[in-house]
Amino acid sequence: MILHQVGLFRKSGVKSRIQALRQQCELSPDSVSYEDQSAYDVADMVKQFFRDLPEPLLTSKLGETFLHIYQYVPKEQRLQAVRAAILLMPDENREVLQALLYFLRDVTLLVEENQMTPMNLAVCLGPSLFHLSILKNESLSPRSIQKKYTTGRPDQKDLNENLAATQGLCHMITECQCLFQITEEMVTQSRNSYMEAELMVPPLDELCKAHEEEVDEDEEEEDEEGSYHAHLERLVQNLLEEAKDKSRGWVSRSTSDHTELAFKKVGDGNPLRRWRVCVEVSATPDEVLQRLLRERPLWQTDLQQEKVLETLDKQTDVYQYSHYNMAPHPSCDYVVLRSWRTDLCKGSCALVCVSIEHDDSPITGAVRGVVLESQYLLEPCGTGRTRLTHISRVDLRGRSPEWYNKAFGYLCVNEAQRIRSSFQSSDQTSPEAKS
Template sequence: MASCHRASRVSIYDNVPGSHLYASTGDLLDLEKDDLFPHLDDILQHVNGLQEVVDDWSKDVLPELQTHDTLVGEPGLSTFPSPNQITLDFEGNSVSEGRTTPSDVERDVTSLNESEPPGVRDRRDSGVGASLTRPNRRLRWNSFQLSHQPRPAPASPHISSQTASQLSLLQRFSLLRLTAIMEKHSMSNKHGWTWSVPKFMKRMKVPDYKDKAVFGVPLIVHVQRTGQPLPQSIQQALRYLRSNCLDQVGLFRKSGVKSRIHALRQMNENFPENVNYEDQSAYDVADMVKQFFRDLPEPLFTNKLSETFLHIYQYVPKEQRLQAVQAAILLLADENREVLQTLLCFLNDVVNLVEENQMTPMNLAVCLAPSLFHLNLLKKESSPRVIQKKYATGKPDQKDLNENLAAAQGLAHMIMECDRLFEVPHELVAQSRNSYVEAEIHVPTLEELGTQLEESGATFHTYLNHLIQGLQKEAKEKFKGWVTCSSTDNTDLAFKKVGDGNPLKLWKASVEVEAPPSVVLNRVLRERHLWDEDFVQWKVVETLDRQTEIYQYVLNSMAPHPSRDFVVLRTWKTDLPKGMCTLVSLSVEHEEAQLLGGVRAVVMDSQYLIEPCGSGKSRLTHICRIDLKGHSPEWYSKGFGHLCAAEVARIRNSFQPLIAEGPETKI
């Protein structure tokens, strides 16, 4: 992390109320000269003494796990399905190596296994091998991803490596910790202010935003549409600035040209998949990025927690701020936290070139904090009388001044600490005792799969056959007991709860495809690069028989977040009654499958059922339950079903007439 002192300059934007609190380098002066709270350590020690209360909370989080403390290898702990539970596949699937012909799947798979080198197929940053049916290329940003990847720190795991159950547990402990810190430093007797625990209530229904593509769209809607919380065109804008403009003096401080910024906005809205920033002014692009965050329906720090973040930097002593902010970040919605991390890491790179661009952490913070916190914006509920009274004197309200000061101070601190903010404090893990370990998902070996059936002589082949039989039974019973959800793009979507202690639902997405079952199976099994833009690497770790293998693949994530690595046991059938085909996958441990991506995700259930439906057509049904790591149960409830529906839609669309894009390069 570059130092700022060698090229310290005072920005005209530093001349804001309270600017005397800032050094010319942008560093914050120590405001806590007096120890106003000498008993803080005693209070925090008392929080640690509330272990019995914490244990009760953890039992509420994972009640099913408490009954298995002494049971080694209990199926409930593994969260893998029992043989009579029906499941299919969302992630645990395949890929091909470029081009295949619609032939019999068994023959095609055998020839591929025999002819391909065993090494990993790697798609480069150019996007070669992406979907042929869509003009948009998923942004690959390897340099940014690598420069801010989580560093190995056994004592402080990263948020991105947590299971959904672990993250839910850590959020409860974070709420407890944040409550203790804020109540200690509320200073309500002096400031007329008290801190209250944020209420995580069910959100009201929101518009569908069909008339908007980029600006003014909630981050969770972007997740539902593309799988990533930042639109591709905004990611491209950040990449353009990082690659070409970090040496521009006053980046984010100097204003762009209003007409050109408007043209950039229109280009984003009208052609979001074909935005080109080459030869654009750095200041225009930077202003457009600021407008994206200012136009969000709620601030990046969310309506629930924005005030909490501001109060941390108004009232919490300097030595306690990192701890408090880490706790608050864990409470953010996943999509907001991911975008915040991307933005802070980018701004940290801007600061590292301060000698050239003259942008210290405080200079950047003063320019960006109003857009990220939605400061100084008139609230919709404000009455004309309130507005008139607020601005009658022509001077800013003292509360506004304090909030602006805290926002700038806080954002500067977060930019400099961007790599530590998204770690899980060791104290939180230690405080949760056994609950944290139990919230991990046990991934079985091949040998352990057979023992889960409690049948003498059962093997992993027996286990897989039970899954296929269960899938056929579900299809015969027309998938009774599933809850139907609304979906887009002519897909059917439903879910059901599993009840094994893991909070994640089982999702089912289905669609009609213009291809026979064997061809569709081959597309899913060996041609993933034709329909999944996030697909970057794969290899067959071990071939177990003609239709069973250990398969490893990597899916890209929005930079700088780590990619997801999957190791699955999968088997496929083409000789089922009525011309049906199936593909069943689930995660397993394998000693030869070294980590290729940043985080090892877990496929708990992943199955495809492909049924003939008319001349040359198929009904593709995909049932899946996957922990991608780094996401809370709420994120899965809001977004994961949409991603499942989008996946089967992409498979269907890959059979539609190809768009002329030039020759495809073999991967």
């Protein structure tokens, strides 16, 4: 096993192999196999990754704060201070830090074989995580840098910061299981409008009542089945409108690999934006719909389990699914009302989903997410090809509006590309492709 290797993160790998592995990861990260890789090459690549980030993992703003905690805060108060600093980190940085610290702790559990203690790891990785190199210290003048190289000795400030970084990372590895726990007092102090406006997912009958309240008084009242049908039909019509190229309010974002991405703000009091992804798929609309409905494992690689809880009619059901997250982050599950159409104009198909409560839906993940909108429009765009448009607003729980603005749209892009790739893989393995 890789973690058993003596001197992991301390011993150097082979430069040419590290560079080749890094290029593979940058070009196609999901297809890289690590089974035959040298443990030392992989460890060196990890160090390079963090060292070469535009700003340190602990961020430029908070890096000095972490150093000061381990320089000036009494030992008995450091855990609380570090917890508070971690809360201030951007979500994406905090999640990566947590995953990294848990991994490094796993390395130290095999110290008898690999001889890597928390302090040894901290010495090897501290400079990469804190970006302590004086060449990246913008506060130093060129004369100061030249003087340090001339004398060949760092000044006392540099020595103190290096010691604080090493001791700090050692402490964070040792206490990683406590660092990301939030006390009730901290939760109370950090309450804000977003936390107070927690999304409440309605059961099916309340979803129907909500629709009935919006119907004009002159219209005839509908029974419960008719109400959910009417609500779902409204979602389909909204999807058809929002999927139009000339639909107003959309702001485009740059993407790669022949994928379109845009967002728009929604004035319903919820800060989450509506995201739209468009991509062409080498399959018919009916085939893509079948893949979305019945073949989820072929395109959602982190799927944990799935189940149809209740079939309401031939084109509507209640569906539960869950997916893994990278350890130690919790898995997440969803319960959605979903409905599909195969009789739209010009051979198009549609699938709409929205979260509901259901009596027979025990939580299969550690967290239950909320699907505000997840809608797919599948339009033919040539022989055997489909233009897939996915419109999505999903509360994954535990992340800030800033994270959604920066990252969520690109997760939608990644999902659309996986759906497209699942058909490309099928083509390559089909009997016709082999003949």
